Amino acid sequence: MKPHRLCMTHHLVLAYDLHKKMEIYRPHKAYPVELAQFHSADYVEFLHRITPDTQHLFSNELARYNLEEDCPVFENLFEFCQIYAGGTIDAARRLNNQLCDIAINWAGGLHHAKKCEASGFCYINDLVLGILELLKYHARVLYIDIDVHHGDGVEEAFYFTDRVMTVSFHKFGDKFFPGTGDVKVILNSLLFIAAKCFSREREGKYYAINVPLKDGIDDTSFTRLFKIIISKVVEMYQPGAIVLQCGADSLAGDRLGCFNLSIDGHAECVKIVKKFNLPLLVTGGGGYTKENVARCWTVETGVLLDTELPNGMLRLSSLDVFHYVNVMLIAASVYLLDIEISWLIDFKGLWLVLHCVWENLNSKSYLSTIKMQVLENLRSIQHAPGVQMQEVPPDFYIPDFDEDEQNPDERMDQHTQDKQIQRDDEYYDGDNDNDHNMDM
Template sequence: MRPKDRISYFYDGDAGNVYFGPNHPMKPHRLCMTHHLVLSYDLHKKMEIYRPHKAYPVELAQFHSADYVEFLHRINPDTLNLYPNELAKYNLGEDCPVFENLFEFCQIYAGGTIDAARRLNNQLCDIAINWAGGLHHAKKCEASGFCYINDLVLGILELLKYHARVLYIDIDVHHGDGVEEAFYFTDRVMTVSFHKYGDLFFPGTGEVKEIGEREGKFYAINVPLKDGIDDASFNRLFKTIISKVVETYLPGAIVLQCGADSLAGDRLGCFNLSIDGHAECVRFVKKFNLPLLVTGGGGYTKENVARCWAFETAVLLDTELPNEIPQNEYSEYFAPDYSLKIPGGHIENLNSKSYLGTIKMQVMENLRCIQHAPGVQMQEVPPDFYIPDFDEDEQNPDERMDQQTQDKHIQRDDEYYEGDNDNDHNIEGG
C-alpha cells in the first residue's frame, strides 16, 4: 500500500483581492471563495499550506522577454496614457486590462507555480496545488486571454531541471496555446489539450493537425471538441488518450491545468461537464503516482469554480466531502441549496460518436509515431534559480528569505481566518 500522498498547497489572499474591472469576466475573488471552502471542509488540516514567494522579475524572464516583464512592472492605471505604443505591442487593453497591483498579482500566481515545482523537484511533496496559477494563454512577449505571465511554462521549466520528460495536460474549455507554443519544438515536454475548437472561439488554435515541429513533432496533442460534450464522452476520451500518452511517453512529472470553464453553466464555456465529470480527470491522473503539479485556469461562474477546485482538492487528498457546504464567509454565494456538486448541463451535445472516434484515431496514430519514450540526454542538473544580491536597504526583508527558509515558514492552520479582508472586495462586475 502506497503511503498517503504529501500535499503542498499554495495560497496568498492578495491574489484574490485584485479587480480586473466592472465588466470583466475574470474574478480573482473566486480564489478567496475556493480557499474558504477548503478551510470550511477542514481540508487544510490534511496538507501543508504555504504562502508563495513573489516571483522576481529575473525569474519571470526565464521565459518572458525582459522588456515585457519590465513594462508589466512599470505600468499602472494612472500612467496608461503615456504608453499607447507599448500597450498595443504587449496586447494590454480590453481582454488584458492594466489594474491596480497587476504586477504583484503576476508575481504571486507565478511564484506559487514555481514554488510548487521546486517542492516536487526536491521530493518535499508528491502533489503540489496552486489554484491561482494555470494562466495558459500568456506568450513570451505579450499578454493574451486574461493571462499576463505564463506560470505553467515557468513551472515546467523548473521541473525540466530534474525530469527528462514532463507531461502537460489541459482541461480548460480553451486551448492551452501559450504552453503548447512554448514547447512546440521540443520532445522534453508533451502538451495535451482537450478544448472547444470552432469558428470564433478563442484562441482559434488547437486543431488535431497541430502536432509540434522539428524535435517536437508528435509531442503536441490536441483534442478539439464541439459544444455540449458530457461527462461520459469526455471521460472516456480523456482516459483512453491519457493512458496511452503516459504509457508511450513515460513522463517523470505531470502538470495538470484544471480550468473550470469546461463546467456546465460557465459564463464563457459551452460544455456540459458536472463537477464529478471534471474531477474524474483529476482522480485519473493522480492514479499514475507521478509527481503532480495541479493548477487552476479559466472559470467564470465563480461559485462553481470554487465548488470545483475545493472538491478537486479533496479528490487529491482522497477525502470524501459531504454535499452540504459548511457555513463559511461566502455562504451566500452558494444559496439557495448550499450544495457542493453541480449537475451536467443541457446544451445539445454536438460531438457525435463518429466525430469523437475520428479524433481518437488521429491522436492514437500520432502517438504511434513516437513508439517509445525519447532518449533525452540529461545534462548536469542546474541549481535552483539563485536570486542575485540586491541592495539590502531596498529589499523587503521577507522577500530576501531563500527558498529553504521560506519552506520552513509553513502557515499556521488559522493563518487565513483573520486579516484576509476579503469582505472589502465583494464588488461585483456584470
C-alpha cells in the same frame, strides 16, 4: 478572473478542514529574472512599471504587448503576476526536491500568455515557468489541459522539443478563443518558423496533442475519451512528472464555456491523472461562474487528498466563509427539459439556479474519429525519448526580506502596510506556517 473566486475557493477548503491534511506554504513573489526565463526581459520590465495612472503614456507599448481589451491594466498588476507565478514555481521546486508528491496552486494555470505578450486574461505564463523548473530534474514532462479554451501559450512555448508533451482538451472553432488547437496540428509552429528551423521541428513533431471538441460534451463522453488518450500518452511517453491545468470554464453553466461537464465529471479527470502516481503539479485556470469554480476546485482538492466531501456544508468555521461563499456545494440536481435546476444551500435556505444545458454536438462517430487520429499520431512518436545528461541548473537565489533594513523615516503606502498583516485565521489554528502533508 477576479481573485474573488480564489478567496471563495480558499474559504471552502478551510471550511471543510482540508487544509489540515496538507502542508501550506506562502510562496515567494517571483523575481523578474525568474519570469524572464520564458518571457522577454522588455515585456517583464513593462509589466513591472505600467500602472492605470500612467498607461495613457504608453499607447504603443500597450498595443505591442496586447494589454488591451481582455488584458487590462489594473492596480498592482505586476505583484499579482509575481504571486501566482511564484506559487507555481515553488510548487515545481518542492516536487523536484521530493518534498511532496502533489502540489496545488489554484491561483495559477494562466495558459494563454506568450513570450512577449499577454493574451486571454493571462499576463505571465506560470505553467511554462513551472514546467521549465521540472525539466531541471525530469527528462520528460507531460502537460494536460482541461480548460474549455485551447492551451495555446504552453503549446507554443515548447514548439521544438520532445521533452514536453502537451495534451489539450478544448472547444475548437474559428470564432471561439483562441481559434487554435485543431487535431490535425501535430506541431504548433507557423510555417515560416518551421522553414527556418526544420531540424528542430522534427524534434517537436507529434508532441503537441489537441483534442478539439464541440458544444455540449457530457461527463460520459469526455471522461471516456480523456482516460483512453491520457493512458496511452503516459504509456508511450513515460513522463517523469505531470502538470495538470484544471480550468473550470469547461463546467456546465459557465459564463464563457459551452460544455456540460458536472463537477464530478471534471473531478474524474483529476482522479485518472492521480492514479498514475507520478509527481503532479495541479493548477487552476479559467472559470467565470465563480461559485462553480470554488465548488469544483474544493472537490478536486478533496480528490487529491483522497477525501470525499459531503454535498451540504457540514459546518462553517467563521462568518468570513459566508461572506465569500454565499452558496455551497450542490445538494441535489434534477433536469427539467433543457434546464438544469440546481438546489444550493446557504444560511438563508434554498436557492434556485437555472442553467441552460447545451445540446451535445459530439456524435459517437466524431469522437471516434478524433480518438483514432490522436492514437495514430502517438504511434509516430519515439517511445520515451531520451535526453543527454547535463548539470542541473541551480534555483535562483531568493533574498529574504529584512524588516531591519527598512528606513523608519520612509512612509509606506497603505497597500504595503496591508501586505505585512497576517490574519489569525488565514490558514491554520497554530502559529507556524508548516505545522500541517500535501502542498497547496
